[in-house]
Amino acid sequence: MSKVAIVTGGARGIGRGCALELASRGYDVALVDLLEPEMQRTRGEIEAKGRKALTYKADVSVFARAHEVAEDVAKQWGRVDFLLNDAGASNAKGILEIEEEEFDRTIAVNLKSCFNYIHAIAPIMLKQESGGRIASMSSLNALSGGVTSAVSKHSYAAAKAGILGLTRALAKELGPRIMINAICPGVIETELGNSLTKSRGEEMKKGIMLNRLGSPADVAQLVAFLATSEPCFITGQHFVIDGFQWSC
Numbered sequence: 001m002s003k004v005a006i007v008t009g010g011a012r013g014i015g016r017g018c019a020l021e022l023a024s025r026g027y028d029v030a031l032v033d034l035l036e037p038e039m040q041r042t043r044g045e046i047e048a049k050g051r052k053a054l055t056y057k058a059d060v061s062v063f064a065r066a067h068e069v070a071e072d073v074a075k076q077w078g079r080v081d082f083l084l085n086d087a088g089a090s091n092a093k094g095i096l097e098i099e100e101e102e103f104d105r106t107i108a109v110n111l112k113s114c115f116n117y118i119h120a121i122a123p124i125m126l127k128q129e130s131g132g133r134i135a136s137m138s139s140l141n142a143l144s145g146g147v148t149s150a151v152s153k154h155s156y157a158a159a160k161a162g163i164l165g166l167t168r169a170l171a172k173e174l175g176p177r178i179m180i181n182a183i184c185p186g187v188i189e190t191e192l193g194n195s196l197t198k199s200r201g202e203e204m205k206k207g208i209m210l211n212r213l214g215s216p217a218d219v220a221q222l223v224a225f226l227a228t229s230e231p232c233f234i235t236g237q238h239f240v241i242d243g244f245q246w247s248c
């Protein structure tokens, strides 16, 4: 039987890299994103690997839409083995500039989105004999507070830190049938990461022990490991993947 993954934010960047790696490892993949052309490109790349793909144009901050997506995937494919909560967006504004709605939006897109999709998909996983696996994309910023850069101000760091608490608590609520972990990438070269690296990339590499920036493929290896349906003894944890960014 094919394994089924849902990847939010799968149109481009880290989410796309993870969706393609999962497809290479035998998963059919449902993509959830706002960017329709990019999502269709990823869909084509999944299908070129011989796997099936579904696409849902959806704002991940909308609770009801998460339930519609979950119901439709279950109707079409009968199961969900792995959920990757990848969709996220930064907010560059400092505490003296940010408006209330902008803070709320950052929390909704990065943190509430994870709640929305876990709330919708956990019941499907719990009905399956094999249970399920969930991973959510936090950030190194959750632990460090971020560098004084364009993409890592307080609202984003707070949302990403919230994912760590959500992960630990839900590992207790949903275990042992569902294993759930979080991932804390450092600087990864994507459209989002590039807003930071285009001005400071060379300088940043000097502060990374492995002397390079990360790629979506680097993160995808970790995600594929956390998605594995093999017996596993890891839940409620977060994994830093940053090449040892000691200077942040």
Ligand SMILES: NC(=O)c1ccc[n+]([C@@H]2O[C@H](COP(=O)([O-])OP(=O)(O)OC[C@H]3O[C@@H](n4cnc5c(N)ncnc54)[C@H](O)[C@@H]3O)[C@@H](O)[C@H]2O)c1
Residues within 6 Å of the ligand: 008, 009, 010, 011, 012, 013, 014, 015, 032, 033, 034, 035, 058, 059, 060, 061, 086, 087, 088, 089, 090, 109, 137, 138, 139, 140, 184, 185, 186, 187, 188, 189, 190, 191, 192, 193, 194
């Ligand atoms: N790139 C980095 O350096 C880095 C570092 C740490 C954490 N992260 C996290 O990794 C994840 C992916 O980042 P990325 O660098 O690939 O970014 P990206 O901007 O390249 O991709 C993010 C994807 O999420 C989608 N998305 C954003 N808001 C959405 C919404 N409301 N509804 C549906 N889809 C939405 C975008 O359309 C896009 O396809 C994010 O959660 C980000 O915070 C990235």
